[in-house]
Amino acid sequence: MTHDSFSVSEAVIAEFERTTGARVEILPSGDTGSALNKAILSKDAPLADVFFGVDNTFMSRALAAGIFEPYDSPAAAAMPADVRLDPTGRLHPVDVGYVMINYDRAALRDAGLTPPATLEELADPRWRGQLIVQNPATSSPGLAFLLTTIAHFGEDGAYTWRDYWRALRANDVLVTDGWEDAYYTHFSGSSGAGPRPLVVSYGTSPAAEVFFSEGALSEPPTANLDVPAFRQIEFVGILAGTPRRALAERFVDFMLGPSFQADIPLQMWVWPAAPGTPLPEVFTAFAARPARAVELPPERIEAERERWIGEWTSLVLR
Incomplete structure (x- = not known):
């Protein structure tokens, strides 16, 4: 479940499906606020296993609503401390814009x-x-x-x-x-x-x-x-009550991993959160951090x- 601006290469999703045997269904749900509201309203019967797109302007609302489960992701531990804004381990940084x-x-x-x-x-x-x-x-x-x-x-x-x-x-x-x-x-x-x-x-x-x-x-x-x-950080989290917890954990790790992170710049036009992720030439030449x-x-x-x-x-x- 995500906002309408989410984008990822088909080949990257296919990689996850190939390694897990799962089929990924992406559920666009409006802008960030609308998508989050849908997730909150459906928390007793979650519409998805994983939610991507909560940013630091909506983070407190998402955490207060209790819609995410903690997950001690090994990939999240490698992220810079200044983008790991949730000490409870429910929301993990994916990208920065x-x-x-x-x-x-x-x-x-x-x-x-x-x-x-x-x-x-x-x-x-x-x-x-x-x-x-x-x-x-x-x-x-x-x-x-x-x-x-x-x-x-x-x-x-x-x-x-x-x-x-x-x-x-x-x-x-x-x-x-x-x-x-x-x-x-x-x-x-x-x-x-x-x-x-x-x-x-x-x-x-x-x-x-x-x-x-x-x-x-x-x-x-x-x-x-x-x-x-203004710096915007987008996060991913596991929706509480998912019947596919183990698979949800693997997808979170995948989003924080090298294949997904390297795909971010030319798909969503933001910076990957993982340090050391290679950037395309057009990014290094013309995309500016303030x-x-x-x-x-x-x-x-x-x-x-x-x-x-x-x-x-x-x-x-x-």
């Missing part, structure tokens, strides 16, 4: 503009009407960018995240419901050829532009701003998410 601001290189060059070097600069009048963000109530990268601003500016003091969003609104920020509309319709640096040169997207988006051009591009038309960015990655404790996100989104909605959309 970064929500970053992409810019259209040609548009800024032609306008004689230097890319913004800070989040604060995005509220400067020279960037008026240039930035596209997503609604945090309906979009995962939108929520991640909101969390970035909360982590960076804080809730208290002379200038808070609320002040920042007031400034962005005054600077004609464009809010879309989802990433696809933002990136492919309104952003000038993609196939949508929209009018705005700055968009909240992913650290791997420039690499994806080159890869999916099928040889037409030797370098990306986009790049990432060197500003703070110099300043930010996070918030999962339990704080769970406790404050709805309030933050409500306040953001009042500040930006009303």
Whole structure:
């Protein structure tokens, strides 16, 4: 059971099926929040054996719901300590991604503009009407960018995240419901050829532009701003009550193992969690990890998410 953005090569799944004699059925269940809600509502009669896709913004909710069983995976022990966020051993890190601001290189060059070097600069009048963000109530990268601003500016003091969003609104920020509309319709640096040169997207988006051009591009038309960015970690866990516990353990180990981890970059366009996993050339050349990655404790996100989104909605959309 997973979210709709899950992707894996058929050959990788076939490897697991061949070595175990099992048949793998993947159950896409909407976005991360929707999939998790389905798993929680069906916990007395689980729809699957394994769930993938809980990230650090939903981790506390998932653990509090009691839908996962502990598993002392030997593969998880090899993961870096900073991505092993669940000390109870119920959720194990699979991949790491970064929500970053992409810019259209040609548009800024032609306008004689230097890319913004800070989040604060995005509220400067020279960037008026240039930035596209997503609604945090309906979009995962939108929520991640909101969390970035909360982590960076804080809730208290002379200038808070609320002040920042007031400034962005005054600077004609464009809010879309989802990433696809933002990136492919309104952003000038993609196939949508929209009018705005700055968009909240992913650290791997420039690499994806080159890869999916099928040889037409030797370098990306986009790049990432060197500003703070939110780190998303996705986890896998065994659903409580599975009648196939031993097989579920093997699948968790498989997802944390070399074949699955090496498949992650060009399937889901994030970094594998396992250290030392070889990366494709397009990743090493054009996918950027931020110099300043930010996070918030999962339990704080769970406790404050709805309030933050409500306040953001009042500040930006009303």
